[in-house]
Structure formats: C-alpha cells, structure tokens
Amino acid sequence: MDSCRIVQHDFRDYRRDRFVNAQTSASARLAPTLLLTNEMGVSGDIREELGANDWARVEFDVPSAHVKSADVLFYVKGLDATQNKPVRLLVNGHRLNHHPKRERMLSGGWDRTRIPARYLRQGVNEIVFCSGWLYIDPDQGGRSSRSFDGGQTWHVNALGVDGGTRGEYLVRLRLKGFAPHGELVSPVFDLADPESAGIAPRVDIRSVRLTHEKESPRGTRIDFEMRSGSTPAFSPREWTSWEGRTVLESPGRFAQWRAVLSSNSAAATPVLKSVILRIDSVEARGSLRGVELLEVDQPDIAYSSYDFEYLTPHHRVDRLLKQYRLDEVIAAGTTDLGKFALLRDWVHSQWLGWQAHKYPHCPTWDPLDILETTKGNWGFGMCTHYGALFAGCASALGYVARVLIVDHHCLAEVWSDELQKWILQDAGPSREYDATYESRGVPVNAMEFHRLHENGTAHHLTINKLPQDAKTKMTKSWGSLFARFGIPLRNNHLVQAEPAELHHGYSQYHWDGYLWCSVDIDPKYAEYSLQTSREADFNWSVNQTRLYPRARAEAGVLEVDVETATPNFSHYQIRIDGGEWTQAQAPPSWSLHEGANELEVRGVNTFGRAGRSARLKVAYSG
Known part of the structure; x- marks a missing residue:
C-alpha cells in the first residue's frame, strides 16, 4: 500500500466566513x-429627533461579556448639525x-462612541438614546x-414622531472580542494526484486521514468535518455530505475538509496551525x-468565500436586449475592451x-427601470445608476x-475573457468619468486600484476614454475614492430589484x-458586517476550465475530470488535435x-x- 501526505500550514487563501x-x-x-x-x-x-421625554431603545444579544470594549455605531447621515x-x-x-465629531464619522455617515467593557453583560443589553x-x-x-415618557414605558414597533412606524x-454594536464561532473551508484536494x-495513475484510494496541530485554550475547540466526491468541484449529485x-x-478521488472554530469567551480563541x-x-x-505529459495550459481556479447570485436568462433580459438593440451597440467592437467601451x-x-433637483424619484438598480425613469424625465439617475445600467446590460x-x-x-x-481578469468600467455621470483606468496600458480592477492608492501611487494611473482613445493622467483627489470599495453579492437586479438600499448611496451607505x-x-x-481582505473574495475566477486526467484500465485511454467556473453553465466544447469544436x-x-495528442475543453x-x-498535450507510445 502506498502512503503520501498533504501538509497545510498557511490558510490565508482558504475560504472562510467573516468570523x-x-x-x-x-x-x-x-x-x-x-x-x-x-x-x-x-x-x-x-x-x-430625540430629547426631553422622547427616548429610543435598542437591544442586542451579547454572546460573551469578556470583551475589551465596544463601539456603538449609529447612522446620522453625516449631518453638520449633529456636531x-x-x-x-x-x-x-x-x-x-x-x-459628535466629523472626523470620527470618517466618510460613511455613521457616528460612533466607545462603550467600556464593564457596562456590558452577557445576554440582552439595552442601549437608550x-x-x-x-x-x-x-x-x-x-x-x-x-418611549414618550422618559423611559417609564416602552413601545415596540411604535417608532417615529407619531409612534406609527414599524x-x-x-444602530449597530461592534464588540472588541473574539467571535463565538467561525468556519474555515479547505480547497478541494486531488487524492489520486496529491503531488x-x-x-x-489508476489508483484505489483506501482512506484519507486528517490530523492537525492547534492551540486550544480552555473553553475553545476546533471541530472538523470532511466530504469527498468524484468531481473536482463540489456537486451534490456526486459528493457525500x-x-x-x-x-x-x-x-x-477528490476530498475537502471544514474546520469550525468556537469559543465560549470573547477573551479566548483556538488557533489552527496546520492540517x-x-x-x-x-x-x-x-x-x-507510454504516457508522457508534454504541455499544460490551464489556470488555477479561484473561488470566493461568498455566494454570488448571477443574472439568468429571463423574458426581461430579452426585452432589454431587443428594446435597446444592445447587440448593435457593441457590434463594431472587435475585442472585449472595444465592446465594453462602446457599451459604456x-x-x-x-x-x-x-x-435630482428636477426629478426627486430615485429608480432601483433594474436597468429597464433606470432607462424608463431617466428617459421619461420623471426620476433622476446618479453614478450608481450608470454603474448598475452598465453591469445589467453587460x-x-x-x-x-x-x-x-x-x-x-x-x-x-x-470580467474580460481576453485579459482573464476583472476590469473597471466607469460610465458616469460627469464626462470625465466615461473611461477605463489603466496601469502601463493594462486596465485595472478595484483591488489593483485600491492597492495603488494604499501605496500612494494611484495618481500614476491613466484614464483612457475609449472608444475615443483620449488619455489623461489620474488626479490624486479622484484616486482617493478607492480608499475603500465594496460589491453587492448579485447582478440580477434586472429580474429582482430588491432587497437593496432604496436610494443606493444617494447620501451615505447604510x-x-x-x-x-x-x-x-x-x-x-466598523458599521458593516461583511468585510474581507482575501483577494479571491473579489477577484474570483469566471469562465475558466481546468482538466484532471487519469489513467483507465485500457491502455492508451485517459479519463478526464473537468472543473469549470462558468456562471450559467450550459455545456462544454471539446477540440481534439486542433480539429473542430464539438459540443458535449x-x-x-x-x-x-x-x-x-492534444485536448482542449472550454465551458459555454x-x-x-x-x-x-x-x-x-500528451505523448503516447503504445
């Protein structure tokens, strides 16, 4: 019996939740x-507005009182009067x-104040304004x-000046202490080709055993779960639970593990050091x-820790395409960049x-709603709607x-299939925004722009106003906008307008x-729940395919398992020895x-x- 090991001691690229x-x-x-x-x-x-006998109360369930401190965050819309x-x-x-101090609000419209740890307790906590x-x-x-009587009596779902608002x-509470639990998920491992x-080769996998090194202070623990299957990516039909x-x-052939870290105290955490x-x-x-691997040309596929809801075929998609002739809009483009520029x-x-001063109504992110509202002159469109319209049409x-x-x-x-990366497209509203942003002639994405800003070099970027091909230098003030960035976890606003912010950042992001x-x-x-520094959580792979060949019992025959990260996947196309593409x-x-011998596979x-x-590309001598 053969035995081999896969050693893991760096988990920075592993998928994980926010805890x-x-x-x-x-x-x-x-x-x-x-x-x-x-x-x-x-x-x-x-x-x-609160004061005198008009008070407001918010309750929070604190899982552990052993926190260092806490910040209570409350939305004030950045009003000058609050200072x-x-x-x-x-x-x-x-x-x-x-x-209140303006600088404490940063640029997000949320004020905050520190709460000493001794004020908090495990269980229900009351914060009264x-x-x-x-x-x-x-x-x-x-x-x-x-409360309308200075806290003597309280009324749920009786908010607002007249007490008629549910x-x-x-108001949010950021605890300075360890989360009670969190999940870390490994990549999928190929047990037949661990190196x-x-x-x-053709192999009979008898077992896979997980051992680990950890630190586990009192009151903490790490629990493991495992699953396996016959496909390179999880599929409920082909994998165990x-x-x-x-x-x-x-x-x-393929296996994966998940670690659940937990603690009953905000003052302690387990540490997973290796698996x-x-x-x-x-x-x-x-x-x-007789089989020799000559060439491999395929990407490593990166996955986000967060699910993303993609736009799927729908009658509203057909209507948008036909009513606004979007295929004709991009028809003159010969490259991804050319087509994106024409659409933008x-x-x-x-x-x-x-x-907004003329038309007070704010449309949703639904592209048809945006176009009908703005072109009908009964609502306004801000930068959010330019971005949402481009994303929806693309x-x-x-x-x-x-x-x-x-x-x-x-x-x-x-996502550009030609460049194999995400790239920024800025459609408006001002004329200077109608552009893509480049570093040394290559369009950048938000993560790249953000890192250049953090390094103090974002002003070296070029603003390229394709399709006019008019290039200008980035200004420091404009580059500073990328001090932070975020994404909604869906692009299906054309068929599902909400939930989302009703005014989508008209004043601040709440x-x-x-x-x-x-x-x-x-x-x-600190006012947002979903935050990450993991690059793949933003720059996950799209429309990429990876092959996992293995020997069969018959000489000169390979079985090929396929992994693809193709949203709205329909089918594969296969080409052998440079011939015609065929569907499968x-x-x-x-x-x-x-x-x-040469095999090519792509997702459609x-x-x-x-x-x-x-x-x-494989050589064979039978």
Missing part, C-alpha cells in the same frame, strides 16, 4: 471583533455622554422601541506506461447627469459584470448587504494515438459565450 481571521498570519483563529445588528439598512430616510448636539446615552443604566437623532429602517421590528433604528504531477469525522474510508492529510492507496503499476459610452449618453449580453462601490462614487467591473474590502482585521469602517455535456474518454454559458479553454 475567522486568517489574514494577519498563516494560522487561522477567530476574528477579534464582532458586529451585532438588528437591521439591514434598507432605508435611511426616516429621521427621528453641535451632544448625545446622552444609557447603556444598561450606565450614563454615557457623546460629543435620550437625545440626538436616529434614523429608522422601516420593516418588521422587534429589538427597537420608543422597524429598527439604524500535482498532471496525470493521475459533510461528515463529522477525520477519517474517510474508500473516498472519492495534514494522509492518503493510503494502492496504485495499479504501469497504468501510465452608450450608457453614459442615455441621460444628463443627476438632475450581463444581459452574456458577460459577467457587477456594480462596484467606492468612497462616494459607483461604477462597474466586468445597506449591510455589501461585501467590503478591509485590510485591517479590526475594520476602519462532459468530455468523453480520451483515446490516445501514437505520438502527440446559457447566453452562448464560450470561456477560456484548458489545454493538455
């Missing part, structure tokens, strides 16, 4: 802060006076209440006799800037695009459904002939667009 910290070191531990919130921040328009009005709070009966302003997110409430106050030789064990007998997979198998000797320029020309054309939010601006990113980039594990913008639901067994989405191909 795991694997960014400050190679090991994994619980995140050192935890955000508690009762609302999603759909709306931030209903304002309530001159001190806020009086009661935290579980403890008095706290807060004096006795003065100042709060905003209400109207929805089904339950944790926010209103919902929650836009990545390129072609797996997660099992709470560290040994799998007779597993499939070892021991694979016991029996190889059929000579199964690769078309989006930019659809209406004249904001015009997605309807079969590309993969998404809205991108930066610091008080909004644009879009789209929606808690965006995924934000945060280099600091204790985030600077899965690659057939590859029968080799004497000499050099339901819109008919083919992605990057994976290519293998």
